[in-house]
Ligand SMILES: NC(=O)C1=CN([C@@H]2O[C@H](COP(=O)(O)OP(=O)(O)OC[C@H]3O[C@@H](n4cnc5c(N)ncnc54)[C@H](OP(=O)(O)O)[C@@H]3O)[C@@H](O)[C@H]2O)C=CC1
């Protein structure tokens with residue numbers, strides 16, 4: 001069977017490089033193009049050499065229109081504005097769009113969902129690692145079983161990260177809210193500062209740490225009378241996200257247009 005042709009968006013970024021390596025290593029996928037924005041340092045470099053592997057014969061370009069010609073799949077870990085615009089292009093072309101970008105607003109997510117209705121096959125996740133799919137499942141179960149325990153979600157990332165709480169932390173919050181059959185939006189406490197008063201029963205709190213080169217640490221703490229349970233995940237290498245994105249790309253190529261998650265990719269829907 002012919003290999004599926006992948007465009008890596010945000011090629012010059014931390015995840016762009018990891019995605020180039022993952023696509024080059026994944027049977028069934030081939031690197032078709034690598035794009036970044038006008039003026040980015042990576043433009044003009046060979047994508048493989050840029051990513052620290054053998055030359056791929058693909059020059060990183062700022063010409064998205066040319067990059068999309070003949071492509072099957074876009075793997076996109078960029079920024080909300082870029083992902084929303086790309087999703088609309090992907091819908092017009094009927095391609096697969098793997099979106100790892102976090103920090104999307106409600107309006108951004110609505111626009112992406114519309115693109116899925118308009119013909120794009122989209123897999124979007126705040127975290128493409130296998131371990132995180134398992135952790136979200138555990139969090140949902142723990143939140144349901146310990147219905148009166150306080151839940152706080154703590155995350156730490158590198159000092160270049162621009163959004164908070166992380167997409168993963170919000171995903172874990174959604175899992176906890178699902179376990180309790182409540183709305184995260186109505187129960188989330190995303191910041192605490194000053195004279196906050198005592199903790200409001202039933203809320204789901206978030207705490208954000210930033211520093212150094214931390215790839216991504218997440219802990220979900222369920223605190224009850226006289227005990228605490230901590231469920232956690234430590235990402236040690238960005239390859240876990242890129243390999244998950246490559247797996248999602250292969251899976252999505254056989255799906256109908258729509259908006260999917262990693263739970264769908266792994267067939268874990270009950
Ligand atoms: N879902 C998951 O599993 C994971 C998600 N992420 C998310 O992926 C995203 C990227 O992370 P990371 O690689 O660390 O970030 P980087 O800043 O290293 O890379 C982002 C890339 O996207 C480009 N970019 C930014 N804005 C635009 C735009 N408007 N149009 C076109 N290109 C743009 C950047 O170009 P330039 O440098 O010129 O700004 C850069 O090349 C973040 O949202 C992050 O949270 C990260 C890891 C895992």
Ligand SMILES: O=C(O)C1=N[C@H](C(=O)O)C[C@H](O)C1
Nearest residue numbers: 102126161166167168215216
């Ligand atoms: O920006 C990052 O680096 C990461 N972003 C994702 C998030 O916001 O959860 C996933 C991972 O934790 C790394």
